[in-house]
Amino acid sequence: MEPFAEIAHEHAAFPGGIELDCGRSLRHLDVAYRTYGRLSPRGDNAILVCHALTGDQYVAETHPLTGRPGWWSELVGPGRAVDTDRFFVICANVLGGCMGSTGPRSPHDDKPGEPWGSDFPPITIRDMVRAQKRLIDHLGIRRLFAVIGGSMGGMQVLEWVATYPEAVFAALPVATAAHHSAQNIAFNEVGRQAIFADPDWHAGRYWEKGATPARGLAVARMVAHITYLSEQALTRKFGRRLRDASSLTLLDDRFEVESYLQYQGSAFVRRFDANSYLLITRAMDFFDLAAENGGDLGRAFARARTRFCVVSFSSDWLFPTAESRTVVNALLRSAANVSFVEIASDKGHDAFLLDEPDFHRTLAGFLAGCAEHLGVA
Amino acid sequence: MPDGSSRQERIADAARSMRVDLRLIADLVEPGARVLDIGCGDGALIGDLFRSRGCDARGIELDMALVTRAVAHGLPVMQGDADTDLVHYPDQAFDYVVLSRTLQAVERPLEVLRQMLRISARAIVSFPNFGHWSLRAQLLLRGRMPMTKNWGRMWYETPNIHPCTIRDFFALCEAEGYVVEQWLALDDEGHRAPWRRYPHLANLFGEQGLFVLRRSTNGVSG
Numbered sequence: 001m002e003p004f005a006e007i008a009h010e011h012a013a014f015p016g017g018i019e020l021d022c023g024r025s026l027r028h029l030d031v032a033y034r035t036y037g038r039l040s041p042r043g044d045n046a047i048l049v050c051h052a053l054t055g056d057q058y059v060a061e062t063h064p065l066t067g068r069p070g071w072w073s074e075l076v077g078p079g080r081a082v083d084t085d086r087f088f089v090i091c092a093n094v095l096g097g098c099m100g101s102t103g104p105r106s107p108h109d110d111k112p113g114e115p116w117g118s119d120f121p122p123i124t125i126r127d128m129v130r131a132q133k134r135l136i137d138h139l140g141i142r143r144l145f146a147v148i149g150g151s152m153g154g155m156q157v158l159e160w161v162a163t164y165p166e167a168v169f170a171a172l173p174v175a176t177a178a179h180h181s182a183q184n185i186a187f188n189e190v191g192r193q194a195i196f197a198d199p200d201w202h203a204g205r206y207w208e209k210g211a212t213p214a215r216g217l218a219v220a221r222m223v224a225h226i227t228y229l230s231e232q233a234l235t236r237k238f239g240r241r242l243r244d245a246s247s248l249t250l251l252d253d254r255f256e257v258e259s260y261l262q263y264q265g266s267a268f269v270r271r272f273d274a275n276s277y278l279l280i281t282r283a284m285d286f287f288d289l290a291a292e293n294g295g296d297l298g299r300a301f302a303r304a305r306t307r308f309c310v311v312s313f314s315s316d317w318l319f320p321t322a323e324s325r326t327v328v329n330a331l332l333r334s335a336a337n338v339s340f341v342e343i344a345s346d347k348g349h350d351a352f353l354l355d356e357p358d359f360h361r362t363l364a365g366f367l368a369g370c371a372e373h374l375g376v377a
Numbered sequence: 378m379p380d381g382s383s384r385q386e387r388i389a390d391a392a393r394s395m396r397v398d399l400r401l402i403a404d405l406v407e408p409g410a411r412v413l414d415i416g417c418g419d420g421a422l423i424g425d426l427f428r429s430r431g432c433d434a435r436g437i438e439l440d441m442a443l444v445t446r447a448v449a450h451g452l453p454v455m456q457g458d459a460d461t462d463l464v465h466y467p468d469q470a471f472d473y474v475v476l477s478r479t480l481q482a483v484e485r486p487l488e489v490l491r492q493m494l495r496i497s498a499r500a501i502v503s504f505p506n507f508g509h510w511s512l513r514a515q516l517l518l519r520g521r522m523p524m525t526k527n528w529g530r531m532w533y534e535t536p537n538i539h540p541c542t543i544r545d546f547f548a549l550c551e552a553e554g555y556v557v558e559q560w561l562a563l564d565d566e567g568h569r570a571p572w573r574r575y576p577h578l579a580n581l582f583g584e585q586g587l588f589v590l591r592r593s594t595n596g597v598s599g
Contacts, residue, residue, distance in 0.1 A: 328455060328457075329462075329465040339452075340457070341448050343445070362445055364449070365451045368451045369448075369450070369452060369453065
């Protein structure tokens with residue numbers, strides 16, 4: 001399969017580069033981003049949206065590669081829960097991503113004419129947040145009204161408050177956790193091994209052969225996609241339905257759920273880079289906010305005066321409610337102002353991306369309450 | 378959570394106006410104070426404390442539907458349980474902790490009160506009075522568990538597993554070393570009732586007790 005199309009993404013360039021948690025540094029940093037709405041004269045209405053593992057900055061507009069609506073267009077837009085008539089919404093492609101921010105497909109610092117590929121230094125969620133902070137400074141915003149994100153986006157929200165407490169007035173970590181669980185690391189590892197096992201992997205230098213490890217990346221996506229759903233959602237959508245006549249076969253995909261997963265896998269490889277996938281899943285695995293703060297999650301939030309709204313979904317088994325409650329309890333220990341809601345849903349982890357009216361009302365209400373507190377019109 | 382009012386009724390109540398007893402509680406709170414309302418329902422009291430008194434008011438509620446409704450109205454409310462979640466707060470995080478018509482429904486009332494007075498300088502506690510004459514009369518005359526507007530569910534399904542009387546509560550405060558700074562008996566409309574100087578009469582005619590407690594300075598309550 002051919003590598004996916006190169007397109008120009010709006011971005012900010014930081015020629016000074018960035019130092020990373022691993023001790024290495026990048027000599028050049030690009031942060032690709034999109035904005036919606038207008039920054040108020042006082043600069044107090046900016047909301048940063050942080051995307052998840054396979055998301056990107058095209059949060060509320062047609063995606064340039066897939067032609068599909070933005071991944072949170074239900075939630076972000078004029079008159080929506082995150083109202084772009086009122087707020088200035090920013091979403092940046094994460095460091096290490098493949099939609100215009102510096103990542104494995106960017107030019108190698110030391111090898112002219114080559115991309116980074118698997119040589120890209122390991123990154124952390126905190127590195128992603130530092131890159132976003134550069135963008136926020138560049139846009140002239142001293143304090144974000146809110147930082148919002150689900151899943152890996154929620155990890156970034158927590159990291160924002162821990163790293164730049166004075167720069168975040170309100171935080172909305174959704175369907176997330178303060179560390180990646182052993183189970184989640186295990187699922188990620190299955191995905192990584194699938195990529196390594198693909199003959200088109202070529203030890204990470206697949207671009208030299210004009211190839212991509214599409215088969216392995218698709219399998220990685222299929223495994224991950226199962227973890228985003230719930231048994232109930234799969235049963236409701238597909239049950240045990242067969243695609244055509246019910247003859248017993250071994251090798252064809254006969255069940256509807258199989259062809260659905262294969263479609264998910266093949267659509268994914270057209271928009272995502274395997275090296276980025278490896279790099280970002282690793283960053284999630286390494287995330288442990290308590291460990292970053294001497295083993296005490298409470299210390300991560302000790303300096304924060306941020307108002308929190310923690311949201312989980314009842315059928316999410318990838319980031320179960322208990323993990324959100326751990327975050328809530330740590331916040332309570334530092335007497336933080338915290339709202340906490342578990343939304344009843346049978347849609348699994350993916351619920352945060354789907355039409356869940358209670359979630360959207362919660363988010364809108366929390367933002368409105370924070371705006372009332374801050375006196376933002 | 379009083380027996381007699383279902384969730385729907387409570388939501389309807391709050392939509393009309395704040396319950397009279399919540400108004401009395403709000404009047405006990407200093408402007409600008411840090412307040413935690415345990416069992417805050419849809420957040421009527423904390424909304425009022427923020428908007429009319431400039432308080433930093435937050436809530437905990439067990440019922441997720443009510444929590445979602447409160448947060449959707451911009452109020453800082455978390456889903457949680459009085460019996461298990463107060464331990465996470467640091468000492469003296471609040472000026473007031475409110476427990477309105479919830480004490481009788483918690484698993485461990487003593488521990489909840491101890492936690493309240495650990496995390497807050499003052500505790501405001503209200504509860505339906507099981508010593509009210511109508512309850513006594515029903516038990517005496519019918520020999521059955523009383524059923525009234527406030528105690529409207531059968532003994533085997535009521536969430537109110539720890540009913541007490543106003544005099545019981547005085548005794549508990551004494552045993553635990555809590556100072557009763559103020560107390561009131563309320564009538565069945567939630568208005569202040571006139572038996573302030575006569576606890577025995579209040580215990581007979583008061584439909585609710587409302588207490589403001591603090592820990593005694595010699596720390597008897599541990």
